[in-house]
Amino acid sequence: xxxxxxxxxxxxxxxxxxxxxxxxxxxxxxxxxxxxxxxxxxxxxxxxxxxxxxxxxxxxxxxxxxxxxxxxxxxxxxxxxxxxxxxxxxxxxxxxxxxxxxxxxxxxxxxxxxxxxxxxxxxxxxxxxxxxxxxxxxxxxxxxxxxxxxxxxxxxxxxxxxxxxxxxxxxxxxxxxxxxxxxxxxxxxxxxxxxxxxxxxxxxxxxxxxxxxxxxxxxxxxxxxxxxxxxxxxxxxxxxxxxxxxxxxxxxxxxxxxxxxxxxxxxxxxxxxxxxxxxxxxxxxxxxxxxxxxxxxxxxxxxxxxxxxxxxxxxxxxxxxxxxxxxxxxxxxxxxxxxxxxxxxxxxxxxxxxxxxxxxxxxxxxxxxxxxxxxxxxxxxxxx
Numbered sequence: 001x002x003x004x005x006x007x008x009x010x011x012x013x014x015x016x017x018x019x020x021x022x023x024x025x026x027x028x029x030x031x032x033x034x035x036x037x038x039x040x041x042x043x044x045x046x047x048x049x050x051x052x053x054x055x056x057x058x059x060x061x062x063x064x065x066x067x068x069x070x071x072x073x074x075x076x077x078x079x080x081x082x083x084x085x086x087x088x089x090x091x092x093x094x095x096x097x098x099x100x101x102x103x104x105x106x107x108x109x110x111x112x113x114x115x116x117x118x119x120x121x122x123x124x125x126x127x128x129x130x131x132x133x134x135x136x137x138x139x140x141x142x143x144x145x146x147x148x149x150x151x152x153x154x155x156x157x158x159x160x161x162x163x164x165x166x167x168x169x170x171x172x173x174x175x176x177x178x179x180x181x182x183x184x185x186x187x188x189x190x191x192x193x194x195x196x197x198x199x200x201x202x203x204x205x206x207x208x209x210x211x212x213x214x215x216x217x218x219x220x221x222x223x224x225x226x227x228x229x230x231x232x233x234x235x236x237x238x239x240x241x242x243x244x245x246x247x248x249x250x251x252x253x254x255x256x257x258x259x260x261x262x263x264x265x266x267x268x269x270x271x272x273x274x275x276x277x278x279x280x281x282x283x284x285x286x287x288x289x290x291x292x293x294x295x296x297x298x299x300x301x302x303x304x305x306x307x308x309x310x311x312x313x314x315x316x317x318x319x320x321x322x323x324x325x326x327x328x329x330x331x332x333x334x335x336x337x338x339x340x341x342x343x344x345x346x347x348x349x350x351x352x353x354x355x356x357x358x359x360x361x362x363x364x365x366x367x368x369x370x371x372x373x374x375x376x377x378x379x380x381x382x383x384x
Contacts, residue, residue, distance in 0.1 A: 001319075001364075001365070001368050002319070003319040003320075003321070004319060004320045004321065004361075004365050004368065004369060005321045005358075005360075005361075006320065006321060006322050006355040006356060006357060006361065006365075006369065007321045007322055007323050007354075007355075007356055008297055008356045008357060008358030008359075009153055009181060009204075009297065009298065009323070009354065009356035010323055010356070011203045011204070011209065012184075012203060012204060012205065012206045012358055012359065013206060013359070013360075014203075014206060014207065014208060014247070014251075015206045015207075015250075015251060015254060017250060017254060018206065018207055018208065018247045018250045018251045018254075019247075021246050021247060021249075021250040022208065022243045022244070022246055022247040022250075025043070025046065025242045025243035025246055026243055029042050029043055029046060029242070030043070031043045032239055032240075033046075033047045033240045033242055034229070034231065034239070034240070043240075043242045046242050046245075046246055047068075047240055047242045047245050047246075048063065049246075049249070050242070050245040050246050050248065050249035051063040051064075051066045051068070051245070051249075052249075053249035053250075053252050053253050054066050054068075054200075054213050054245075054248060054249055054252050055215075056252075056253075056256070057183070057188070057200075057252035057253070057255070057256050058179070058183070058188045058189070058190050058198060058200065058215055059188060059189030059190050059191055059192065060190050060191075060215055061191065062218060064218070064233060065215055065216055065217060065218055066213050066214075066215060066216075067213060067214045067215075067216055067232045067233075067235050067236050068211060068212075068213055068232060068236070068240065068241070068245055068248075069211070069212045069213060069214055069236060070210055070211065070212065071201045071202075071203070071209070071210060071211065071212040072101075072103065072178065072180035072199050072200065072201035072204070072212045073103040073212075074212065074225075075180075075199035075200070075201070075212045075213060075214040076101065076103035076104050076107060076176075076178055076180075076199050077103060077107050077225055078214050078222065078224075078225050078235070078236065079147070079176045079197040079199060079214055079216075079222075080094075080104060080107035080108060080111065080145070080147060080176065081107055081110065081111060081223070081225055082222035082223050082224065082225055082235075083144075083145050083174050083176065083196075083197060083220065083221075083222055084111050084115070084117060084144060084145055085115070085223035086221040086222055086223045087144035087145065087174065087221070088115070088117075088144070090142070090144050091140075091141065091142025091143060091144045092115075092116055092117045092118060092142060092144070093117070093118045093119075093120070093140050093142045093143040093144065094108060094111065094117055094118070094119050094120070094143070094144065094145045094146070094147070095119075095120045095122065095135065095138050095139070095143060095145075095146045095147075096108055096119065096120070096121060096122070096146070096147045096148065097121065097122045097123075097124055097130050097148055097149070097341075098121045098122065098123060098124060098337065098341040099124055099128055099149070099152055099154075099155075099157075099337065099338045099341045099342075100147065100148075100149055100178065101149060101153055101178055101180070103178070104147055104149070104178055105337075108147075120138045122134055122135060122138060122148075123341070124157075124341050124342060125342070126342050126343060127155075127157060127288055127289040127293075127342065128152055128155050128157035128288055128289065128338070128341070128342050129157060129159065129160070129289070129293075130148055130159055130160075130164060132160060132163045132164055132167060135148075135164055135167050136167050139167065139171050139173065143171070143173050144173060144174065145173065145174045145175075145176065146164070146165075146167070146168045146173055146174070146175050146176070147175075147176040147177070147178070148161065148164050148175075148177060149177060149178040149179075149181075150177045150178065150179040150181070150182040150186070150188075150193075150198075151179070151181045151182040151185070151186065151295050152181065152288070152295075152338060153180070153181045154287075154300060154336060154338040154339070154354055155287045155288030155294075155298065155300045155338055155339075155342070155354075156181075156288045156289075156294040156295035156297075156298030156300065157288050157289055157293065157294065158182070158186065158289075158293050158294065158295060159177075161177050161193050161195065162192065162193050162194060165177075165193055165194040165195050166194060168196075169194055174196045174197065174220060175194070175195050175196050175197070176195065176196065176197035176198070176199070177193070177195050177197070177198050177199075178199045179198050179199060179200050180199055180200055180201045180204055180212070181204065181295060182295065183200040183201070183204055183205050183255070184204060184205025184206070184251075184255040184259075184262075185205075185259075185262075185263060185266070185295050185296055185297055186263070186295070187259060188200075190215050190217070195215075195217075196216075196217045196220050197214060197215060197216055197217070197220065198214070198215040199212065199213075199214055199215075200212055200213050200215075202244070202247065202248035202251055202252075205251050205252065205255045206251050206254070206255065206359065207247050207248045207250070207251030207252070208243075208244050208247040208248065208251075210241070210244055211241060211244035211245060211247070211248050212248075213248070216235065222235055224236060224237065226238055262359070263296050266296035266297050266357055266358075267291060267296045269357050269361060269362075269363065269366065270291060270294075270296055270297065270298070270299055270357060271291060272363055272366060273299050273355065273357070273366045273370075274286060274291075274299060274301075276366060276367070276370045277299075277301055277370060277373075280370055280373075280374055281303070281373075281374070281377065283303065283304035283305075284301055284302065284303055284304065285301070285302045285304075285344070285345075285348050286299075286300070286301055287300040287301070287302055287339065287342065287344060287352055288300055288342075296357075297356045297357045297358055298354070298355075298356055299354070299355040299356070299357070300352060300353070300354045300355075301352070301353055301355070302339075302344065302348035302349075302351050302352040302353075303348070303351040303352075303353070303377060304347050304348055304351065305347050305351065305384070306350075306351040306377065306380055306381070307350055307351060307380075308324040308350060308351050308352055308353055309324065310380055311351070311353055311373075311376060311377070311380065312324055312353065314376040314379075314380075315353075315369075315372070315373070315376065318372045318376075320369055320372060322353050322354065322355050322356075323353070323354045323356070324336075324352065324353060324354065335349050335350060336352065339352055355369070
């Protein structure tokens, strides 16, 4: 069988329609959108049309609430640091969870170390959920920002963001959610969720790498984290990238149109994959919640008393792409902070593999992966 790609949580392939939409902006409509001449105006018009499409994708009512960034990491940094700095006269306390993406955790660490903020890291239960009651208890008079991810990138947990955001709103606190993994898999409506800030990245839903967006609700103040020109309404300096913005917009339009079918198809594949794994293997655990409150593409499975790196190496030899956790933490031999936070048993802690499904994956591929996985696990067990 040809190469099998079960790592869509790390990145997704660009659609041909997206590539086609981007091409003219490399050598035809290539002018700087900040230029006042006709060619610049054409590029600026395309940029603003793209902003409208991205706003529609997440239910934002105003296109000017969309700030284009270089990706999800920059969007998280701008949200956390920008909002915290702008609110520092009111207070210097931030609440987040122990299982956030490193873009959020490292931003919090920066604010704590360099700007004197205090950070409360909420515990999660064994399925990775934040308890809204615990969030309420953590709120203080000087709390200025809460950041809880919409869906976890490692174990797929979909947080009750609407309920969590209401806690923030009741206390006049800004609420940010990292929706990078959720975008393209779940229906997102920033107004229904009640969030003030929301991060997404195009390459997670079959768009180009190198571009993301931050939703900033009208009236929310941010301190820019990149100094320079007045692009993005003075919130993010630097020459705009119309080609990438157009690509992101086209990917968003396609994702929104096909969202229900894609989600249903992925759930069927996910359920089949999980059932095949549990009918084939003993001593395995599914990390994260059941499928109803789990991203439809995510299957994070832990093998007892085995090393995930060894499993992954052998999968790679069989042309199967998977991961041991977040791609942004690849190369690190430390145990996943997410698995630690859910108190996964010690004997399973180092044996977790994340499979993430996407466009083009089939049941036949799943059967092949399970077959090869059985050969690998049997061989590794025999060597113990």
